[in-house]
Amino acid sequence: MLVKYVGLNIKSLVKNHLGIFLLIFISEIAAALCILFSYGLVMKMQDDNVDRESGMFFYKYSLNNVTGIADKSKEFIESMHGDIKNIDFKLQVKDKYGRERICNASPISGGRPHCCVLNDGSMELLENGKVMICGVEFEVAEIKEDGRGFKLHDGGMAYDLGLNLPDVPEAAVATEIRMDIISKPTSEKVDYINQKAKEIFNANVEYSPKPIDLMEKQQNNTFYAYAFVIVMIAVMNLAMYFRYIVGLRKKQIRILTSCGATTDMVKNIFLIENLIELIAGYLTAFLMFRLGLFRLLLNFYPGFEDYYSVKVYLMTFAIFAVGSALILMLLISPDIRRAISAGKEGAT
Amino acid sequence: MKNKLYYSLMIFLSKPGMSLFIAFELFILIFAANFALGQYNSKTMLYEPVAGYIERQGFVVQEAPMLPPPVNDPAEYRSEDGTVIITDDASAPAEHPKISDLLKDVDVMTLRHFFIGEFDITVLPDDVFDKLRLPVSEGRLFKSSSTDDALRVIITPNTKGYKAGDTVTLPQQTSDSSDGTVSLGADLDIKISAVLTDPTYIMHFSYSYDMSYENMYMNYDSSYYRDQFFCYTCQSELDRCHAAGELVNDDMTSLVSFRNDVSDEEYDAAKAALQKNGYTVTDNSLILENSRNKLEDNFRKLLPAVAVFGVIVLIGIVSCSVIGTKTMLKKLSIFYCCGATKGSCIAVSVGQTVITGIIAVIASTAATLVFTYSRLSDKFGFVFRTNNLLMSAGMILGAVLISAAAPTVLISKADPRELLTETAEE
Numbered sequence: 001m002l003v004k005y006v007g008l009n010i011k012s013l014v015k016n017h018l019g020i021f022l023l024i025f026i027s028e029i030a031a032a033l034c035i036l037f038s039y040g041l042v043m044k045m046q047d048d049n050v051d052r053e054s055g056m057f058f059y060k061y062s063l064n065n066v067t068g069i070a071d072k073s074k075e076f077i078e079s080m081h082g083d084i085k086n087i088d089f090k091l092q093v094k095d096k097y098g099r100e101r102i103c104n105a106s107p108i109s110g111g112r113p114h115c116c117v118l119n120d121g122s123m124e125l126l127e128n129g130k131v132m133i134c135g136v137e138f139e140v141a142e143i144k145e146d147g148r149g150f151k152l153h154d155g156g157m158a159y160d161l162g163l164n165l166p167d168v169p170e171a172a173v174a175t176e177i178r179m180d181i182i183s184k185p186t187s188e189k190v191d192y193i194n195q196k197a198k199e200i201f202n203a204n205v206e207y208s209p210k211p212i213d214l215m216e217k218q219q220n221n222t223f224y225a226y227a228f229v230i231v232m233i234a235v236m237n238l239a240m241y242f243r244y245i246v247g248l249r250k251k252q253i254r255i256l257t258s259c260g261a262t263t264d265m266v267k268n269i270f271l272i273e274n275l276i277e278l279i280a281g282y283l284t285a286f287l288m289f290r291l292g293l294f295r296l297l298l299n300f301y302p303g304f305e306d307y308y309s310v311k312v313y314l315m316t317f318a319i320f321a322v323g324s325a326l327i328l329m330l331l332i333s334p335d336i337r338r339a340i341s342a343g344k345e346g347a348t
Numbered sequence: 349m350k351n352k353l354y355y356s357l358m359i360f361l362s363k364p365g366m367s368l369f370i371a372f373e374l375f376i377l378i379f380a381a382n383f384a385l386g387q388y389n390s391k392t393m394l395y396e397p398v399a400g401y402i403e404r405q406g407f408v409v410q411e412a413p414m415l416p417p418p419v420n421d422p423a424e425y426r427s428e429d430g431t432v433i434i435t436d437d438a439s440a441p442a443e444h445p446k447i448s449d450l451l452k453d454v455d456v457m458t459l460r461h462f463f464i465g466e467f468d469i470t471v472l473p474d475d476v477f478d479k480l481r482l483p484v485s486e487g488r489l490f491k492s493s494s495t496d497d498a499l500r501v502i503i504t505p506n507t508k509g510y511k512a513g514d515t516v517t518l519p520q521q522t523s524d525s526s527d528g529t530v531s532l533g534a535d536l537d538i539k540i541s542a543v544l545t546d547p548t549y550i551m552h553f554s555y556s557y558d559m560s561y562e563n564m565y566m567n568y569d570s571s572y573y574r575d576q577f578f579c580y581t582c583q584s585e586l587d588r589c590h591a592a593g594e595l596v597n598d599d600m601t602s603l604v605s606f607r608n609d610v611s612d613e614e615y616d617a618a619k620a621a622l623q624k625n626g627y628t629v630t631d632n633s634l635i636l637e638n639s640r641n642k643l644e645d646n647f648r649k650l651l652p653a654v655a656v657f658g659v660i661v662l663i664g665i666v667s668c669s670v671i672g673t674k675t676m677l678k679k680l681s682i683f684y685c686c687g688a689t690k691g692s693c694i695a696v697s698v699g700q701t702v703i704t705g706i707i708a709v710i711a712s713t714a715a716t717l718v719f720t721y722s723r724l725s726d727k728f729g730f731v732f733r734t735n736n737l738l739m740s741a742g743m744i745l746g747a748v749l750i751s752a753a754a755p756t757v758l759i760s761k762a763d764p765r766e767l768l769t770e771t772a773e774e
Contacts, residue, residue, distance in 0.1 A: 019670065020670070020671070020674075023663075023666070023667040023670060023671075026663060026667075027663055027664075027667060030659065030660050030663050031660075033656070034656065034660055037652075037656055041653060056572075184571055184572075185572065186571075186572060186573065186574045187572060187573050187574075187576065188574070209572070210567055210572075211547055211567035211568055211569030211572040211573070212547045212567065212569050212572075213547065213565075213567050214483075214545065214547045214548055214549055214567070215391055215565075215642075215646050216646070217547060218387060218390075218483075219387070219646055219649060219650065222383070222384070222387060222650070223653060226380065226653045226654075226657060227653075229376060229380060229657070230653075230656060230657050230660055233373060233376060233657075233660055233661060233664060234660050236369070236373075236664070237660070237663065237664040237667065237668075240366075240369060240664075240667070240668065240671065241667065241671070244671045244674075244675075247675075296652075297652055300648060300649060300651065300652050301649070301652075
């Protein structure tokens with residue numbers, strides 16, 4: 001019965017008030033688009049803030065084919081007085097065919113090379129499951145299990161290679177250092193670290209921590225405010241339509257109540273009708289977002305796609321539907337009650 | 349006309365909810381758009397003060413720190429009242445000849461750096477300083493004209509505890525002997541007029557580590573610089589405080605721009621003349637390009653948000669005016685039956701829209717004024733200019749036209765008698 005009334009309501013709205021129906025539908029689409037867009041906007045700003053904060057601790061140096069990394073890195077790490085969170089050296093090594101390959105070296109706990117991985121996917125293992133680096137044979141202690149590696153005793157291909165720093169052969173050539181420090185950098189600290197890297201490795205600075213940029217910070221604050229206001233306005237628009245429709249159906253509500261319908265039944269009819277419209281609106285908005293707007297936004301915000309998954313779409317839909325239904329009920333309940341009581345007074 | 353306005357007002361007052369909602373949306377739109385534009389205006393906070401110099405053909409010229417004057421009798425380089433020795437002052441024993449003596453028809457904007465105690469002070473020409481729009485967290489930016497006794501400065505946030513309104517008395521350092529001995533001169537009062545926000549920018553045109561210019565926006569963050577802080581002041585402030593003693597330049601960077609376009613040969617010759625006299629010279633085009641790119645990148649990110657915002661508010665305004673008119677139609681039909689023409693009904697409806705627009709304008713003007721004259725505008729770097737006014741006028745006009753279009757169409761199509769019959773039935 002309820003479904004029948006809902007169907008009839010939608011039919012009469014389309015038939016008698018097509019303009020209003022279209023406006024409602026467009027507003028629902030706009031509200032859904034706003035929620036989708038605002039979600040990405042807020043996520044991007046949060047990510048930017050995290051990047052900026054973590055960027056405060058990150059250093060990168062290029063090296064001009066430095067050898068003797070094991071000893072030099074020890075000296076460098078000691079000069080940092082325990083302030084290093086991660087440090088990683090990029091090495092150029094030769095595989096068993098004499099071809100140049102890249103491997104990473106970092107201070108791995110346990111003191112032995114722990115995994116055998118080469119980033120270009122072509123380091124061949126020796127028959128015994130060992131790798132040869134600059135004439136030194138290394139036993140593979142651990143394999144990353146992500147389907148692209150190789151079986152230790154069968155020989156095969158490796159795609160990235162990690163070495164413990166003290167084990168790096170003397171002849172291995174280092175080309176890059178990447179490092180995170182633990183404490184927040186000051187300009188003096190940055191200068192000190194750059195100077196040490198220069199002294200020990202003759203390193204060229206590629207990236208050092210920099211202070212936060214004022215314009216970016218201001219802009220991010222503004223984006224949060226915009227995202228909030230956009231969603232608020234969209235929801236207010238919807239609320240206004242719903243109230244108008246209740247106003248249009250005063251007569252209908254009176255008839256329904258005179259035929260024995262309770263206030264809750266009338267509310268449910270409105271709620272279900274609007275939920276159906278909201279679902280249709282969201283689906284249309286989703287299609288518009290995926291097929292058109294999304295590509296446009298990628299031009300302005302590279303990496304925007306990373307924030308959207310099926311889970312996110314479902315979550316935004318839940319927020320959209322539940323939020324709208326709540327506001328709807330909050331706003332139209334008094335109107336429905338008023339219409340019913342006016343009807344009763346009229347009958348009296 | 350009076351009657352129409354009266355009826356418009358009466359209709360507005362009889363059921364103000366919908367109109368106020370439109371006014372509210374319009375207010376939010378105007379305020380938010382002005383806020384975005386105001387913030388964009390502030391993006392030029394360091395660019396615009398020097399635009400007159402950097403947008404023309406020219407160079408960025410750096411001068412090595414001035415060494416103690418190579419003289420036997422330092423007194424000969426002091427004026428009678430013992431005022432400041434500044435390196436490019438014609439009377440001072442500068443190592444480099446004055447740029448304006450080397451090149452004809454050029455404008456020179458010089459940034460001078462001084463250390464007075466722990467205060468690293470950048471002195472800007474008055475015209476540049478007066479255009480500075482850096483957001484402040486305490487105090488106010490001051491203008492170049494002043495009768496104050498102390499040397500007024502704007503300071504970056506700092507861990508030393510210096511606040512707006514503080515006056516610090518410092519003994520000046522004076523290099524007054526050929527062997528570089530530094531002695532203390534007369535005391536100098538430094539008054540802190542404003543503290544900049546954290547983070548903020550330091551104006552600089554110097555090289556980065558790879559000997560390239562990045563842009564003129566050097567980031568400053570007190571947690572990064574810790575005990576190091578910077579101050580800005582203007583040339584007239586410094587001139588006024590000369591009597592206090594002597595100051596010695598730490599270093600100088602100048603923007604040199606040609607008043608008229610010059611040929612490549614003339615440009616190269618000017619560059620060579622500066623280099624020959626010990627200046628480090630670089631074209632200003634790269635720093636200009638980088639600074640502009642930085643501003644444009646920031647603005648580009650803002651565009652989609654403003655566009656989405658505009659669309660949603662536009663939909664809101666259109667639908668509000670449609671619904672508002674539909675609600676109003678019954679009242680208008682009574683006017684019609686009492687002898688009013690359809691044109692009069694439309695005028696009454698448009699009058700109501702105009703009243704709504706006026707309310708939105710009053711609200712947004714009040715909000716903008718409060719924002720501009722409170723500390724909020726400084727905190728967000730909001731700068732109100734003519735472009736804000738033009739944009740607001742355009743938006744209000746557009747919104748009123750859109751709002752007026754819906755009633756015009758609906759009233760022209762509606763049949764007042766039918767509407768009245770419906771009302772009577774209800």
